[in-house]
Amino acid sequence: MKKITYFLIAAAIFISAMTAQEIPPGVRYIKASDELNGKALKKLETIFCQNPIKLNTLFGSKVVCGPQPWLTLKKENPLKDMNITPANIFVPKSTGGAQKFEGALFQSKTEITAFCTSMEKYLEADGSAFKIRKPNSIELQIYWAMIPYDITEPIFVADNKNHKLLMHFLEDGETVLWIGDFNKMHIKN
Numbered sequence: 001m002k003k004i005t006y007f008l009i010a011a012a013i014f015i016s017a018m019t020a021q022e023i024p025p026g027v028r029y030i031k032a033s034d035e036l037n038g039k040a041l042k043k044l045e046t047i048f049c050q051n052p053i054k055l056n057t058l059f060g061s062k063v064v065c066g067p068q069p070w071l072t073l074k075k076e077n078p079l080k081d082m083n084i085t086p087a088n089i090f091v092p093k094s095t096g097g098a099q100k101f102e103g104a105l106f107q108s109k110t111e112i113t114a115f116c117t118s119m120e121k122y123l124e125a126d127g128s129a130f131k132i133r134k135p136n137s138i139e140l141q142i143y144w145a146m147i148p149y150d151i152t153e154p155i156f157v158a159d160n161k162n163h164k165l166l167m168h169f170l171e172d173g174e175t176v177l178w179i180g181d182f183n184k185m186h187i188k189n
Contacts, residue, residue: 022137027144032153032173039173040154041132048130048158053123055116058167058176063112066146066166066180067101069122074104076121078114091145101146103180119179128160135166139182143168147178157182 023029047058064087065073073079087103106115135143135157143166144151154169168178 021134024137024141024144027140028150029140030150030152032171036171036173037154040169041156043174044132044156044158044167048132051127053120055119056113059106059112059116060170060175060177061107061109061112063106063115063176064178065104065106065115065119066178067103068181068184069119070102070104073115073118073122074102076118079118082111082114084111089146123163123165125162128162130158130160130163133157133159139164139166142182142185143180146180 043058047053047055067089074084085105085107087105089101089103090098091101092098104115106112133156135155139157140151143155151168152171154173156167156169158165158167162183164182166178166180166182167176169175170177
């Protein structure tokens with residue numbers, strides 16, 4: 001009986017180590033409770049298993065859209081004719097200075113509704129299934145370079161063959177504050 005107990009404990013530690021999220025050096029990352037992460041995960045799984053995907057319950061009174069997909073969305077109706085607040089993102093270069101990327105800040109119900117409609121069209125183009133997971137080390141480094149605050153959980157990625165949507169929740173585990181598509185983003189050395 002003792003051997004089985006030790007084996008189960010060792011197996012649990014091994015599995016935990018194999019699935020542990022790697023936090024890159026220098027990134028300030030604050031973990032949340034399993035309960036809060038589970039709540040956010042369940043919400044994303046519910047939303048991203050729908051066909052078509054409906055995002056209207058994902059955002060609160062403000063949401064920041066990262067450079068991708070904003071580059072595409074700003075050209076689409078209904079957003080192209082709206083006066084959306086820019087969310088300029090400055091990413092430091094290893095050679096000095098910074099590179100500027102344009103995101104967007106949606107602050108009114110009308111803007112957020114238009115954003116949801118545009119984002120849903122952006123996502124339905126490929127129609128492949130999404131897997132919800134924690135961000136990997138590279139995704140955390142990219143996001144860290146874009147933001148002026150600590151990364152606090154819940155934070156997840158909805159991943160399929162064409163998208164890697166990083167979503168950073170507020171502390172309620174219900175509302176996404178920041179969303180960006182990291183599919184075409186990488187770190188330059």
